[in-house]
Amino acid sequence: MNIAIVGTGYVGLVSGTCFAEMGIDVTCVDIDRQKIDRLQNGEIPIYEPGLEDMVKRNVDAGRLHFTTDLATCLDKVEVVFSAVGTPPDEDGSADLKYVLAVARTFGQHIKKYTILVTKSTVPVGTAQKVKTAIQEELAKRGEKIDFDVASNPEFLKEGAAVKDFMTPDRVVVGTESMRARKIMTRLYKPFMLSGERMIFTDIPSAEMIKYAANSMLATRISFMNDIANLCEKVGADVNMVRKGIGSDTRIGRKFLYAGCGYGGSCFPKDVKALIRTAEQNGYEMKVLKAVEEVNEKQKSILFEKLQKHYDGNLKGKTIALWGLAFKPETDDMREAPALVLIDKLVTAGCAVKVYDPISMPECKRRIGDKVVYCRDMYDAAVDADVLLLVTEWKEFRMPSFAVLKKTMADKIIIDGRNIYDKEEVAEHGFTYYKIG
Structure with a gap:
């Protein structure tokens, strides 16, 4: 054939x-x-x-x-x-x-x-x-x-x-x-x-299935990010909430992870396109508009936590970013939360050091030399006041906190994907923040 x-x-x-x-x-x-x-x-x-x-x-x-x-x-x-x-x-x-x-x-x-x-x-x-x-x-x-x-x-x-x-x-x-x-x-x-x-x-149904599928997945992500932000205010732990609701077979466990927002070539574009299709047909997709709004706000969540820790005075701080791609196992940075974060950090007067195992060439193509590109994850952390985990690549999952403690100027970790154990990080003398 x-x-x-x-x-x-x-x-x-x-x-x-x-x-x-x-x-x-x-x-x-x-x-x-x-x-x-x-x-x-x-x-x-x-x-x-x-x-x-x-x-x-x-x-x-x-x-x-x-x-x-x-x-x-x-x-x-x-x-x-x-x-x-x-x-x-x-x-x-x-x-x-x-x-x-x-x-x-x-x-x-x-x-x-x-x-x-x-x-x-x-x-x-x-x-x-x-x-x-x-x-x-x-x-x-x-x-x-x-x-x-x-x-x-x-x-x-x-x-x-x-x-x-x-x-x-x-x-x-x-x-x-x-x-x-x-x-x-x-x-x-x-x-x-x-x-x-x-x-x-039929053909119209096939065309709709793709948009509906991606919009549903995007909705689950934004929903959990909304829940995570509320958890912080009421003292609940979003990881426990996720396990509790995910065990319900009607809900399931997938795409219930709180984080610093979704990106990529599909979810943002498809949500926008479905909203627009509805408008062209005289209907308002109220849920998807909220999904989009929550996600755009969530891309700033790590910056907001950083600002809160330093009472808004970030000028002169050195920030290490682990992860640039919108998700692991790709070099795609379309709509990546890291791009929003870098822009806010640079505007606030921070020096930004970054490491990603795959997507640094793509980052340089997009933003040039706004940041310092480092040879590995520990190089990025040298003399950094704060480490921001943005993309959950496997090599970031079990770092040597002892090495980080020796090399970082200040001992602050903000985990944008909730992959670290708070007690373990605290045992090494770090101040630790997560999502929810």
Whole structure:
């Protein structure tokens, strides 16, 4: 089976590589010539555990190809996935210009029945716009060629994207056609050998499922952060509260961790887009507006704790940050709490030293030399007045508090992910603050 995937970001590159791993012939398409050249040389543009080796293996096996020209591969493929970006517009809605550009190219060049599958996260109604764009291009050519459009949203977690694709908990496909349904079933069959987990829906429902899923997860995070902030005021411990409510099978334990806010490419963008979709249809998403408001405020929580400790006098303080990416196992800093925190610290007159095992090059690309980039976690802590734990990378979980005690100027730790034991930290002479 031959397929093409347009877009070589997280979704496109991971999807294409995993399909190739199952024996499918995959051509990945991107308009960025430099990115394609790098991929052809075995260099991947993102950090994702396990992906680089898999790309190299499938390129060497002749199953994974890269090009800048979708038209050149349309003759041989049965399915084209559109995995291009849908950045937010100024009003929060998803910008569909790249999605529609793929649809127009598809309509300009197909010569036989082919399915165009939207894998990008798009608002309800996008498939109809895609279908219209294809039909318009075919009309310009004076051609009548059968095609189908489908929606196949992705549910990949950065840092675990390869595993999520290879062993999905569900594959959602929205389609209007039995012909397309059969082809999509055949395409995903290698991933279903341990049990059927395909969910077929109408197209609008498939488009909505992705937004609803991410918005629900974002809601759980903001809810727990709200509870954590109240816990601090009433003397409760949010970790105990989390265990108590998480043991209820109706609630479950996942995504109930308090912290310093969520970031990344999905939750912030998708929450905004769903709010905007509702507004365009005369409805107000009051809960999601609150979720967004809580999260934006939570990104400042570590700075507020720091200010409170020093009675607002932060000028001249040296602050160490452990973790820059919005979550572990990725170099992604889109909407990362660390960016908000760094900006506030620098504005307040602090010297900021940072360490992250993966994302320091990305941080430097974004903010330049506003901070000092350190060679390891302990280097960042040298002469620091305060250590702020922002991202819970594994190497930060069991630090040597004895080393930190010797090297830090002041003995203050503010834990933005609640990974340390308060009593253990206090035994080493540190003042310790956590979330909730």
